[in-house]
Amino acid sequence: MTRRKFFKTANKIFGLFLILIGLWAADDKKKQSAVRKVIIPGSLNEGVNFVGNVIVVKRGKSLEAFEAICTHLGCLLNRKIDNKIVCNCHGSEYNFNGEAIKGPAVKSLNKLVIHADKKSKNLYVYV
Incomplete structure (x- = not known):
């Protein structure tokens, strides 16, 4: 293979790679823009409450909400076990502040x- 042919082929592959990344990023933005409103019920238990794809943590009169999607x-x-939110798929665990405390997930x-x-x-x- 000549040097010229090598660079032409490499440029085509690189261009295709850039197009694929652009399509993937556009699809990802579409998924992010599909926002929906989730109403938090008035009667929540103390501690962790699962409301659809939202986790609501009640501590006295204070409320915190997290997306109920594992970051792994x-x-x-x-699912809640003891004082942890547990992922059914791979066993990641989060505390009630939303922090990853056991992997494979590392992000809060x-x-x-x-x-x-x-x-x-x-x-x-809004989720």
């Missing part, structure tokens, strides 16, 4: 902002 491979989190859960509707007095988050 995106599995839905819906995505924290959500809790909004209040003044008219209905409902609390909600």
Whole structure:
């Protein structure tokens, strides 16, 4: 193979690689833009509450919300054992502050902002 042919082939492969990355990034942005509103029920238990794909942690009068998606491979989190939120797929564990405390996940859960509707007095988050 000549040097010229090698560089032509390498440029084509690199161009195809860039196109594929662009398509993947565009698809990822579409997934992120599909936002939905999740209403937080008024009667929550103390500690961890699973509301669809949202985890709501109640401590006295304080509430925190996290996306109930494991940061390892995106599995839905819906199980609590002792004082930990546990992923059914690969066993990652999170504390009630959303921090990864046992792998394979190393990233904390995505924290959500809790909004209040003044008219209905409902609390909600966007996921």
